[in-house]
Every structure is written in C-alpha cells, then in structure tokens.
Amino acid sequence: MTHLRNLIAIVLVAVALAGLYNTFSGRGIPWVAQEVKVEGAATPRLVLSSAALAINYIELEEARSKFDHGILFVDAREPEEYRPGHVKGAVNISAKKEPDVIKSALSRQKKDQEIVIYCDGEECGASTMLAGKLQRLGFTKVHVFFGGWTAWKNAGLPVEKG
Amino acid sequence: MAGIAWLLRSRPALIISRLIVGGIFIYAAVDKIAHPDQFAEIVNNYKLMPAKTINVMAIIMPWLELVAGVLLVAGVWVKDNAAILGALLLVFIVAISINLARGLDFDCGCFSTAASTKNASIWLLVRDIALLLPVFHLLWFQPSKSRTYVFVNR
Numbered sequence: 001m002t003h004l005r006n007l008i009a010i011v012l013v014a015v016a017l018a019g020l021y022n023t024f025s026g027r028g029i030p031w032v033a034q035e036v037k038v039e040g041a042a043t044p045r046l047v048l049s050s051a052a053l054a055i056n057y058i059e060l061e062e063a064r065s066k067f068d069h070g071i072l073f074v075d076a077r078e079p080e081e082y083r084p085g086h087v088k089g090a091v092n093i094s095a096k097k098e099p100d101v102i103k104s105a106l107s108r109q110k111k112d113q114e115i116v117i118y119c120d121g122e123e124c125g126a127s128t129m130l131a132g133k134l135q136r137l138g139f140t141k142v143h144v145f146f147g148g149w150t151a152w153k154n155a156g157l158p159v160e161k162g
Numbered sequence: 163m164a165g166i167a168w169l170l171r172s173r174p175a176l177i178i179s180r181l182i183v184g185g186i187f188i189y190a191a192v193d194k195i196a197h198p199d200q201f202a203e204i205v206n207n208y209k210l211m212p213a214k215t216i217n218v219m220a221i222i223m224p225w226l227e228l229v230a231g232v233l234l235v236a237g238v239w240v241k242d243n244a245a246i247l248g249a250l251l252l253v254f255i256v257a258i259s260i261n262l263a264r265g266l267d268f269d270c271g272c273f274s275t276a277a278s279t280k281n282a283s284i285w286l287l288v289r290d291i292a293l294l295l296p297v298f299h300l301l302w303f304q305p306s307k308s309r310t311y312v313f314v315n316r
Contacts, residue, residue, distance in 0.1 A: 018225035029198045033217050046213050049199035082195040125207040
C-alpha cells in the first residue's frame with residue numbers, strides 16, 4: 001500500500017509541476033490541440049501550439065504561385081528522400097537539424113523574405129517542425145505547403161533529382 | 163554466484179544504478195521541458211496517440227521523467243521511482259517498436275527536441291532495453307526498508 005501511495009504522490013507532484021510550468025513559464029502549450037481546416041486539404045491540420053498556429057498553411061495553388069514568383073522552397077525531409085526527387089530549386093534542410101545548422105544554411109535569406117516549407121504530404125510533421133524552428137530564428141514569413149511533395153508531384157509541377 | 167549477488171546487493175552498486183537511470187532521465191527531460199511545442203510535434207509524429215491527448219502527454223511526461231529522476235538520484239522512494247521510470251521505458255520500447263515495424267520515419271525525441279541527426283533505428287531499442295537492466299537491478303536488490311539513504315525512508 002505504501003508503494004501505491006508513493007506512486008500516486010510522485011505522479012501528482014509531476015502533474016502539478018507540469019501544470020504550473022505550462023501555465024506560468026510563457027512556454028506553455030494548450031492542453032488540447034486545435035484542429036484547423038486547411039483549404040483544399042482532405043485532413044484538418046492538427047495545431048499543437050500557438051507557435052504552430054502562427055504558421056501560414058498554404059495549398060497547392062498558392063504554393064505554385066509562390067514558386068512562379070521565385071520564392072525559396074525548403075524541403076524538410078531527410079537527404080535520402082530529397083535526392084530521388086524534390087521541387088525544382090528547393091533547398092534541403094532536414095527538420096531534425098540543429099538551429100545553428102539551419103541558420104547557416106539560410107544565411108543568404110533575409111528574415112522578412114518569404115519561405116515555403118514542405119515535406120512528404122499532409123501526414124508528415126517535418127515541415128511544421130522546421131517552420132517552428134525558423135520562426136524562433138526570427139524568420140517572419142514562413143509558409144507550410146500542406147500538400148507537400150505528394151501533391152506537387154501528382155500535379156506534374158517542376159521537379160528535379162539530386 | 164554468491165559473489166555476484168553480494169556485489170549487486172552492495173550499496174555502491176545500487177547507488178551507481180540510481181545515478182545512471184536518474185541521471186539519464188533528468189538529462190532527457192530538460193530539453194523537452196524547455197521546448198514543449200517541439201516535443202508535442204515529436205509525440206504527434208509517432209502517430210500513436212489520439213489528437214486530443216498529444217499535448218497532455220507532451221506537457222506531463224517530461225516532468226514525470228524529471229521528478230522521478232531527481233528523487234531516484236536523491237535516494238527517495240527508490241523502488242517506486244525506478245518502477246515509474248521502468249514503466250516509461252516500456253512505453254518507449256513499445257512505441258519505438260511499433261514505428262520501426264511500420265517503417266515510419268520518426269524523430270525519437272529521446273534526449274533532445276532539436277538534434278537526432280540519426281533516424282530512428284534498432285539502436286534506440288537496444289539502448290532502452292539496456293537501460294532497463296539497472297532499473298531491474300534496483301527493483302530487485304534495493305532493500306525496501308533500510309537506512310542507507312539520507313532522505314525519506316519508507
């Protein structure tokens with residue numbers, strides 16, 4: 001019985017500290033994630049934090065128009081997924097990279113220039129993860145192309161290998 | 163054999179296991195606590211939990227790691243804290259196994275929300291299973307009531 005009591009006490013302390021930290025640290029996230037509908041997408045986007053809410057999700061048409069305007073595309077997938085095929089001219093920055101690596105990869109990009117990030121498709125989280133990191137590095141116009149590589153490829157838009 | 167049992171029961175051996183398990187979990191918790199939003203994305207990427215529960219897990223789990231880790235290092239309620247961290251390890255092992263079997267590319271989120279340049283691999287499993295050994299050591303050999311610790315003793 002002592003063990004059960006101790007276990008409950010430990011969990012309660014952890015929950016209490018977590019709750020206090022989440023409320024008062026300024027780094028907290030909502031207890032329940034929001035589901036936001038992205039126009040033209042089959043699945044709603046699960047928005048886990050306010051940082052993620054600040055990310056602008058765009059669909060294929062908008063992504064295409066940004067591509068035509070020469071805006072930088074960033075492929076957030078791993079290099080072995082990037083090499084076989086990606087959006088023409090896209091730079092590969094894996095979402096798992098450390099912030100300073102990301103920073104130096106984008107050293108020629110101004111903070112207020114637009115960036116479009118994508119990964120596999122609607123199911124992948126790499127683009128959102130990378131977008132959050134870019135926001136913390138100070139980039140203000142970060143868009144996530146929700147349909148990603150799958151939608152781009154299926155639409156027959158410009159791609160390249162290597 | 164008696165020698166090994168004696169060694170495992172010895173106070174220094176138990177303290178080493180406490181420091182290993184507790185220390186690793188404290189280290190693992192800190193970065194997740196610092197970046198709850200990133201950790202939530204990682205939990206989400208495991209694709210195992212219903213959408214509504216992801217943030218609750220991302221908020222509480224690192225604190226459970228930290229609290230149990232600190233108490234374990236301090237020598238408070240050793241068996242109970244070892245049991246909690248062991249249970250967390252089992253959860254991680256199941257989650258990683260399912261996603262390895264699925265062939266899903268996921269970020270481990272084990273120690274850091276930023277790094278992990280390596281993809282999830284069988285190595286993660288080996289590491290978690292290896293960490294279960296000192297946990298079992300504590301569960302098995304730590305005396306339930308003893309005066310070996312400075313702190314609370316029940």
